[in-house]
Amino acid sequence: MDQPQRIRRPRLVETKTLPNPTEYVIALNGKFAEWAYDEERAKEHRGAWRKTYGKSPADPLDLEIGTGNGYFFAHRASSAADRSLIGMEVKYKPLIQSIRRARNAGATNARIVRYDASCLEDIFADEELNHVFIHHPDPWPRQRDWKHRLIQPEFLKILWGLMRPGSFINFKTDSEDYYDWALPIFEASQFQKLRATRDLHKSAWATENFITHFESLFLQKGQPIFYCRYEKSATGR
Numbered sequence: 001m002d003q004p005q006r007i008r009r010p011r012l013v014e015t016k017t018l019p020n021p022t023e024y025v026i027a028l029n030g031k032f033a034e035w036a037y038d039e040e041r042a043k044e045h046r047g048a049w050r051k052t053y054g055k056s057p058a059d060p061l062d063l064e065i066g067t068g069n070g071y072f073f074a075h076r077a078s079s080a081a082d083r084s085l086i087g088m089e090v091k092y093k094p095l096i097q098s099i100r101r102a103r104n105a106g107a108t109n110a111r112i113v114r115y116d117a118s119c120l121e122d123i124f125a126d127e128e129l130n131h132v133f134i135h136h137p138d139p140w141p142r143q144r145d146w147k148h149r150l151i152q153p154e155f156l157k158i159l160w161g162l163m164r165p166g167s168f169i170n171f172k173t174d175s176e177d178y179y180d181w182a183l184p185i186f187e188a189s190q191f192q193k194l195r196a197t198r199d200l201h202k203s204a205w206a207t208e209n210f211i212t213h214f215e216s217l218f219l220q221k222g223q224p225i226f227y228c229r230y231e232k233s234a235t236g237r
């Protein structure tokens, strides 16, 4: 898959066409331009992201999709300083909050892009990515909106091509319905299951887990968190 097999257009309005940019939009291409990329600038880095971090081709580069206000993003960037991290977010305020939080935590290995994750192949090339974190994606609870859910057979097929062998997808959700939808899609994909639990906080993985902002809201209500991790095995099969 050297070239994108299919380019779906993002559902996003392009930043440069916004008639009344907010302070966050202005910051994206202004104060934070060195670490934050709008759709147009993000596409220019396709296949060459490691260079923006001054890293070599063999160095690890991870992706978080839907950073929200960036607590995990900042934590991950600063606690895995030997790896590079890209965040992807569609909304401007959380995007700026995320990169600001990472910078304030002292992380120099974090960048963030404004892009629609359903079109990842626009900005990443074959095997450009290592681990991928998808935490509490929008659940789209109504049946007529399920088509908008991120986890789809085609999405996993594309991710498979973009990820390096030996890398994993970390998926957490507060929605039982979304989990029951996603798990069979993971199972039918080329990825192999490493972990799966219907109650992360009562599982063996609770101690190593970082509680994201959305996760904390559901934990306060006493709701379980659904979690799985799927791997593209080291042999790439």
Ligand SMILES: C[S@@+](CC[C@H](N)C(=O)[O-])C[C@H]1O[C@@H](n2cnc3c(N)ncnc32)[C@H](O)[C@@H]1O
Pocket: 065, 066, 067, 068, 069, 088, 089, 090, 091, 094, 115, 116, 117, 118, 135, 136, 137, 138, 212, 213, 214, 215
């Ligand atoms: C429910 S929040 C979860 C935020 C964070 N991961 C957490 O656990 O606290 C989902 C986030 O994903 C972002 N998002 C939704 N659809 C997206 C897409 N297609 N591409 C990139 N980000 C998206 C939203 O703007 C929102 O910030």
